[in-house]
Amino acid sequence: MEKIILTGDRPTGRLHLGHYVGSLKRRVELQNSGIYDKIFIMIADAQALTDNADNPEKIRENIIEVALDYLSCGLDPEKSTLFIQSQLPELTELSFYYMNLVTVSRLQRNPTVKAEIQLRNFETSIPVGFFTYPISQAADITAFKATTVPVGEDQLPMIEQAREIVRRFNMTYGDTLVEPEALIPQNEVCCRLPGTDGKAKMSKSLGNCIYLSDTEKEVKQKVMNMFTDPTHLLVSDPGHLEGNAVFTYLDAFCRDEHFAEFLPEYACLDELKAHYQRGGLGDVKVKKLLNNILQAELAPIRERRAMWQKDIPGVYEILRQGSQVARAEAGKTLDDVKRAMRINYFEDGALIRSHVEKYSK
Ligand code: TRP
Numbered sequence: 398m399e400k401i402i403l404t405g406d407r408p409t410g411r412l413h414l415g416h417y418v419g420s421l422k423r424r425v426e427l428q429n430s431g432i433y434d435k436i437f438i439m440i441a442d443a444q445a446l447t448d449n450a451d452n453p454e455k456i457r458e459n460i461i462e463v464a465l466d467y468l469s470c471g472l473d474p475e476k477s478t479l480f481i482q483s484q485l486p487e488l489t490e491l492s493f494y495y496m497n498l499v500t501v502s503r504l505q506r507n508p509t510v511k512a513e514i515q516l517r518n519f520e521t522s523i524p525v526g527f528f529t530y531p532i533s534q535a536a537d538i539t540a541f542k543a544t545t546v547p548v549g550e551d552q553l554p555m556i557e558q559a560r561e562i563v564r565r566f567n568m569t570y571g572d573t574l575v576e577p578e579a580l581i582p583q584n585e586v587c588c589r590l591p592g593t594d595g596k597a598k599m600s601k602s603l604g605n606c607i608y609l610s611d612t613e614k615e616v617k618q619k620v621m622n623m624f625t626d627p628t629h630l631l632v633s634d635p636g637h638l639e640g641n642a643v644f645t646y647l648d649a650f651c652r653d654e655h656f657a658e659f660l661p662e663y664a665c666l667d668e669l670k671a672h673y674q675r676g677g678l679g680d681v682k683v684k685k686l687l688n689n690i691l692q693a694e695l696a697p698i699r700e701r702r703a704m705w706q707k708d709i710p711g712v713y714e715i716l717r718q719g720s721q722v723a724r725a726e727a728g729k730t731l732d733d734v735k736r737a738m739r740i741n742y743f744e745d746g747a748l749i750r751s752h753v754e755k756y757s758k
Contacts, residue, residue, distance in 0.1 A: 398575075402427060403483070403543035405439030409449065413606040414691075415599035418587040419549035423580070425471040425744065427547060435615045436477040437541050437723055438467060440716070447527040448517060464712050466609050469702035475558040476626040480719040482537065486523040487727035491734060492529070496698070498565040499532055507531050534655035535559035539574045540727035547580040550588040556750050571739040574730075586648040595642040596625030607691070609698055617693060620688040625680045638670055643683050650690050659689040668712045 399557060404424065406412065412421065428436055440463050445456045460481060466573065467479060482488060514523055531554075538559045539547055546556055556579040563574040582588050591597060592605025599606045607619050623643050629636040638644045653665050659683075663669045669686075672678045705712055735741045742748060 398544065399434040399542070399543065400432060401541055401543045401575075402433050402436040402547065403439065403538050403541045403577075404437075404547050405441045405537065406463055407441045407445035408456055408463045409445050410459055411608045411610050413599050413601075414646075415606070416466075417470065418584075419582060420547055421466075421470050423547050423582065424477075427545075427580075427650070428472060428476050429432075431572055432662075433545070433667040435718045436470075437543070437607075437726070438463065438472055438477050438479050439482050439537060439723070440480070441482045441537070443488070444537075446483075447524060447530045447533075448525070450524065460716075461709065461712060462610070465702055465705050465715055466717075468705045468712065469609065469698045471698075474715045474719065478719045478722050479715055480567045480723040481703050482717055485540070485722040485727050487724065487731045488533065488536045488540055490731055491540055491727075492533040494682070494734060494738065495535055495566070496552050497563050498569070503558075503561075504528060504531060507554050507558060509551055512726075517742045531555050531558045532562070534564045534603045538577050538732050539563060540623075541723075542730060545580055546577050550581050551633060553581065553736045566734075566737075570734075570739075572738040573733050575594045582670070584649065586645055586741045588648055591642050591645055593619050593623045593642060595640055609695065610702055611695075613692060613696075613699075616687050616691055620684050620691065623684060623687075625683075626701065629680065630632060633676050635676040636673040636678065636680075638674065643680065643687055644670065646687055646688070650687070650694060655686070655693075657692050659751055690711040726739050 402419065402424075406416065406659075416420065424436075424438065426434060440460055442456050442460060446453060448454055462465070464479065468474075472479065506543055510528065513527075519527070534555045535558060538556070539562070546552075546559075548556070556577060560576050561578045566574050573700070589597065592599045592603055593607060594603065594605040596603055596605055597628055611619070620643075621636055623646075624644050626637045626641050626642075628634065647669075651666050656663050656665060656669075660669070663672070669678070669683070736744075739745070
C-alpha cells in the first residue's frame, strides 16, 4: 500500500514555535526522509471559517502567512503538494455523505470539539458547521487515502473520529477508504509547548507566542521576558523547574551540542538543571542560552522567509497548482465513494438495463 501523508493548519494567524515543535518540524523531516509516496499539506481555510464566519478577511489575510511559514520551514513544493482546502469542492461533497454515518451524540462526545465550544463560549449557539467540522476533517484525510496524519496531540480525537467513519463506510458500502494513523511528537514537551508567560498553551489571543516570523530582536525580547520561577529571587536561591517556561523550552529545543557552542561550562541540560535547583545560577544566563538556541534554529527559517516574501505571486502560484493536483486526487476518491454507494447512476449500464427490463414486460 502507498504511504500517504495529509495534514494541515487553520489559517487564523502566523505559525509559532508551538506549531513548529508540535508538527511542522516533523513534517519537514518526514518529507525529506523520502519514504512517503505522496505528501499533501492543506491550508484549512474552510475549517477556519466554521468559527470565523463573520470575519472571512482574517482567513483571507492569513493564507499567505501560513504558506510563507510552510515554505520557510523547508516544506518543498517539489516534494509536497501545498493546497487550499476551499478550492476542492470534492471535500464538501464527501463530508455530506459522511454526515449520514455519524450521530449527533458522537460529535458531542468529541473532546476537542467540547473544549473548543467552551473556549469560544458558544454554549447554546454553536454553528452547525463548527459542530460538524470533525466530519469535514475526516473528508480531508480520506480524500487522499492518507495513511499518516502528523498532528499535535490535540488532534487525536479528530483522527479517531475519521477512523470510525472509514470503518463505518467500508462496512456499509464495501472496502473503499483507508484508515489513517496519527503521528504525534515523540517528545512529550513538544506536544504542548507553554506560552512565554508559562500558561498552558501558546495562543495568539493570550499574546504569549514566539512566531516563526519574529525578528531576531523580537525573539530575544520575548525570551528575556519569559516566565521562570517566581520564588527564584536571588541568584543564590534554589530554583524550580516545574512550570518554568524557560526550562520547558530547553527541554524542547536543547541538544548536548548546544552546550559546547554556547555554554561550555556545562556538558548537558541535566547539569544545568542541577545547578539551577541547587541555587547559584541566575535566570539571565539560562535565558541567554535559550535565546542562542532559538536564534540558531530560527535563522535559516527567517532567511528562507525573506526570500519567499520577495516572490508573493510565486507563492500563490504554488498554492494554485497544488490545489489543482490535490483536486484531481480527491476527485478519484469521490468517484470511488459514489461507485461504492451506488449513486453513480449514469455510468451504471446494468442499472439502466434492469429498468429497461422491468418496464418491458
Ligand atoms: N484541525 C486542524 C487544526 O486545528 C487543521 C486540519 C483541518 C487538519 N483538516 C485537517 C489537520 C486534516 C490534519 C488533517 O489545525
